[in-house]
Amino acid sequence: MFAFTVRRLVQMVVVLWAVSVIVFLMMTFTGDPVYMVVPIDATQSEIDQARRILGLDRPMIVQYGIFLSGLLQGDFGLSYVFRQPAFGLILERLPATMEIVLVAMAFATAVAIPLGVYAGANPGKPLSRLIMSGSLLGVSLPGFWVGMMLIWVLAVEYRIFPSSGRGTVGTIFGVETSLATASGWQHIVLPAVTLSVGTLAIVLRMTRAGMMEVTRQDYMKFARAKGVSRRGVLYGHGLRNALIPVVTIFGLQLGDLIAFATITETIFAWPGMGKLLIDSIYRADRPVIVVYLMLVALIFVVINFVIDVLYTLIDPRITVK
């Protein structure tokens, strides 16, 4: 386990380094940030001076070197537009993104697992068929369309939920979050549901497939014969084994949700880091884009690591080496 952890940590560092190189190279194509910063009729000397101040007059490789050495000292550079530390800007918006991602994830799980277990245990019933066609819809509908429809029906037509924004923010354990207030919860429902649709459908389908697989196993029949209730068999014996592939998907989906929150955040004007990314691309704000992509890469790498560890907890037969 220890060797495994060390090896994975080294891998993680290598992956992040590779991401930093790729992202930095890609930045050459996003346009020249100087022109987004100086006034439109700026003189050449003003442009040159701004370029010097932003450090853009150096060769790309030197800029990368400065970026990397800054990175190792925990300095992620200043945003060209906000003139503030890029990492701080992203951290500021991280709670907003995490809260819709977590609520979306919780919602998806709470709905998908019971429905998946039911559909898997009773494959022939009409309700199961309904659930399955619904999940197909969930997989295929694009998130932005679902979001617009929810706004149209539940915000504009029926006025049950607000259409945009984060509402009043409260504090839980020192973190500012919408989850602490009623107004915050009102605002979070639509974006979180929108974000959850794809994941919900996928988790549901995985759970069902797992359950169908598991119900055919002898130990299930044996447990039933032993007198364990149907519910007990399904959730106690079946679900536990059916969940192994679901956990992998769950982890990957979590990463996906953080990355895809970008679109949902834009539609609902949710002040998360995805919206910051879009705005930063628009403004060619290089430091923010680089730090964001590296952070998302880090999240993915960590999630994968955690999944591997979780495997062993769910199924002791799997060992990590």
Next chain:
Amino acid sequence: MTLHLTMRRLLTTATLALALPFATLADAKDLTIGLTSDPTILDPQAGEELSSNIMFYHVYDPLVRRDADLQFGPGLAESWSQKDEKTWVFKLRPGVKFHNGETLKASDVVFTIDRLKASVMSNLSANIASATAVDDLTVEIATPGPYAALPNDLAAILILNEAYVKSVGDAELGLKPMGTGPYQLKEWAKEDRLTLEAFPDYYGGKAKIDTVVFRPITNPATRTAALLTGELDVVQDLAVRDIERVKAETGVTVLTRPSLLNILLALDVREKSPTIALDKNPMTDRRVREAIARAIDVATIDKVIMNGLATASQQYVPESHLGYVDGVDFRAMYPFDIARAKALMAEAGFADGFAMTLDATNNRYVNDAQIAQALASMLAKIGIQLKLNLMPKSNFWGYIRVPSDNSSLIMSGWDVPSGDAGSMYGALYYSRDKKPGYGEVNRTGYTNPEVDALLDKADSTSKLDERDAHLQEATRILLQDIPMVPVHYEQDVYASRSGVTFTPRVDKFIWAYEMDVAE
């Protein structure tokens, strides 16, 4: 059955509980305004884009103020006069309070101008040599030479409090602005809301609206939705496709106003043009330039592509500006006329036409990509084959930069918020490399000693009417020479809830001090 009923009641209650506070959000003297983007930084000497500017003018005041039609009036300066050709004297309004209770002093103005001169992010102070405090309420501003447009520049310079800036530092100032303006910052939850509160001791009297909330909503459809749900009272940049839908709604008004943004087509007039394969650039011939002007059917572009939400531009600057010539209209000089355009091309020896590339943005101006396509099909009719080179704005400005010279034909927009054609002409039409600070973005390579001389004269007089006369003369010559074809002014579209007094301003500023809401 009972179970179902209970479930339903439970759901209804839950929904109501969630929905209740939402319904009571609206309050009599509060106003929520939906903007297209959040300010980036609240230091008025570090940011320049519109959203930041809107906030700056709520929190800070300039010495000279402009009204909704860009007419000058006193701001923090009660009056001003010219001591000599190069020296202006500004008398400050006595007893003006900053939000922290301090009184405005001449030293604050001097501090502000000195700080601006040290900054590279703004070129507003280029025509200021120095500022000196004569006494507590008198500031003398010296210009490097005679310069009549000083008040124009000062209208865009917002006065900071010296002691405050020194105590909080630059980074903090960008987050917590503090000035003499009608509103003070209450809260800025980045990307979600920026709340302003009326400043009770404002020198012009307390604003009618107590609390103004600005909400950045990038997605135009979401802005429309939030207006329809009543979450917003005013929205900026209503999507063109939503106009009919919003008009059908009772209690909501759609407002439009031509903006200052002039879409211009810049024609390369140098001997050799980078994207034209011929030995000599055809556009050096004035007849070819006139042919291009006549081949472009601006009325059709505005009707078909802009849905009528554009105004054909008559000159390079709008009517309200210094340098505008009354009664002169580019469209009347060169009406749309394909036959005449073809004849001009033939006269110039290009009956078979030629090919070149048009550089344009695809995410900067309203329907920019479609306009570029329309231009290509219009110019094809007189034999000019346009290859379109469309790119996002973050690439565009670097691509067309002077002196890299990639372009033969560029479509871009210009606005002159100072209300004075001088700065634009000096940057766009003054001969390149002749005088520092002039011709810096002269992308057409246009050079005309007569225009240069007129701009020199305009920039070296201390009398505004003389400056105006020189600039008008330059306008006449430019409209004859056609280094650029003016296309149209975009129209700004807003929507507001009824009961809100809101008149769009020509400079796009949303200015809550001018607004009111019915009880």
